[in-house]
Amino acid sequence: MTRFGVIGIDHGHIHDHVKGLLRAGAEFVGYCPRSSVPALVEQFAATYPDAPRIEREALLADDSIDIICTAAIPRDRAGIGIAAMRAGKDVITDKPGVTTFEQLEAVRQAVAETGRMFSICFTERHCVRSAVKAGKLVAEGAIGRVIQTMGVGPHRLGSGRPDWFWEHDAFGGIIVDIASHQIDQFLFYTGSDRAEMVASQVGNFANEQAPGFEDFGDLLLRSDKASGYIRVDWFTPDGLPSWGDGRLTILGTEGYIELRKYIDIAGREGKDHLFLVNGSGVQYIDCSGEELDYFRQFLSDVENRTETAMTQDHVYEVCRLSLEAQTKAARISQGG
Incomplete structure (x- = not known):
């Protein structure tokens, strides 16, 4: 079973990620409680009372985790995603996945070097x-x-x-x-x-x-x-x-x-x-x-190394045009 963890609970869209992956059949390992919005963490904990709190370094170091989800402060999402990819994990981030051209180039490089996926969940x-x-x-x-x-x-x-x-x-x-x-x-x-x-x-x-x-x-x-x-x-x-x-x-x-x-x-x-x-x-x-369809397709992509949920080039083009x-x-x- 595909396993995932959460790093970055600074926007309510993180609930969409977790709910979507659970419905698609993935296992929720745990989440890092660090946040700029404590009320969101409290709400998250009440929604998922059985999910353990795990520091982000431990989540990244856990080789059994396949996916990291993040809805951190926007400027921090690319960095979290890059760290996750370099730890051998695929990434689902809330939009925007990047806030600068420099971050976009760093994400491109990390994807090319690791072979991992950096997917943006465009909730709308x-x-x-x-x-x-x-x-x-x-x-x-x-x-x-x-x-x-x-x-x-x-x-x-x-x-x-x-x-x-x-x-x-x-x-x-x-x-x-x-x-x-x-x-x-x-x-x-x-x-x-x-x-x-x-x-x-x-x-x-x-x-x-x-x-x-x-x-x-x-x-x-x-x-x-x-x-x-x-x-x-x-x-x-x-x-x-x-x-x-x-x-x-x-x-x-x-x-x-x-x-x-x-x-x-x-x-x-x-x-x-x-x-x-x-x-x-x-x-x-x-x-x-x-x-x-997105989360089910993304889990299939993680397993089969395909791009049915969204191509990586599409992610890059949305980011480039936005910037x-x-x-x-x-x-x-x-x-x-």
Whole structure:
């Protein structure tokens, strides 16, 4: 049985990793309790009361562990992943997997030298059932050839954020931190191996107390197959009964798909709503029962040294585009 451990409980996405791997049949060995968010560790311990607390050095030294998962502070994820790969383990990291070009190059080198996998779990695709269903519909030709995606990732700022949340070098900027989700989706749904960043911009409109923070960002992408528009922000109102109204529209030559991932405003209850419009008419699909494939596929990849869950080149391209869009972004507001 494939065994895994956790190093880095600084974001709630770590629950998706553990839950997904357990459902896929892996064994949870234990976790390192070091964290910048003690409340997350307490919640994690309550969720997995039988999982032992093990220091990260011991987890890395344990040759029986095949996979290390991390949702550490973003700037620390690449380092943890590299240490794990050099210890003979494959890696699942929360997005963003890297926050600098230097980290990306170091990850590339470690993968090449160790033969291990550095996979980023893009939860807004891999852990969203409507997104999984959309991928299957696209593959079946339900909307013809995909020529554009429009993805938005609004988030609620909330309260009680750790200090690093406001530090630009810690989270990498709003495009690196959040829009990597939508960049991943653009490449995946359009079938693009590579793309170019056409234009990008970021702003800090409402958080002048933290000048290094960014609460808005958008960008345009273009490949030899399609174009894409992405917007991310921290302006979800408190009145919305969800952390964000994440949506994705996939335009094809013979129809389109719209995903209302987390809420259908003033509409149907629950989440994972998919609307398909093509020559056959308009169809609503409840995707709440759709199987999530990523973790099962990743375990198969670990065993067979394949790339069915996600290719390593795809990971690199998402990271490259995110970093380029972030570093070249025009600043359209600085507080106030």
